[in-house]
Amino acid sequence: MIEPVVTAAGYDLEDLSVSRAGRRYVVRAVVDGDGGVSLDAVADVSRLLSKALDQAEETGGDLVAGEYQLEVSSPGVDRPLTQPRHWRRNVGRLVKVTVRGPGERPERDGDAGAVPPAPGERQLTARVVGADDTRVLLETDAGPVGWAYPDLGPGRVQVEFGRLDEIADDELTADGDDDDDDDVGNGDDEDVEGEER
Incomplete structure (x- = not known):
């Protein structure tokens, strides 16, 4: 009953759980889409699901008979990548992922084929450069290498923080102020209401 409502709204139901909290049920739905899920979209899906659950209760549905609390959210960064759409x-x-086997290089000027053998499983941290219904293409130290989904464990997105030394000097002063502080001590001591000095 819940998945068709989410699908009709243009999203995928990634996870659904129903648990009991005292006299109430807690229904948790995690939804996602190709373009991500905005807060407005989460609110829209929440309204649609609430309406569907209310209608199901009126017609004798047994999913959540009685009071319930509905929680709709998008998947967090810690959600494992297990499906091609992920x-x-x-x-x-x-991403960080366990890979099995050597993988396969994409065709480049007649240089296609398996990467030098890498027996067993190994952990790999690499950038996702492509994905379709059959495989994932990862940028590795050896260049782009593809693995079929059965040869991948669940992937985990790695949070990346930009380093300060990578920011150009002109971006640091992009607020319009130049480097000399000619606006300090210019005699303009107007009091701004609510401002502490």
């Missing part, structure tokens, strides 16, 4: 939605991001 990988597709994370192209460009850095």
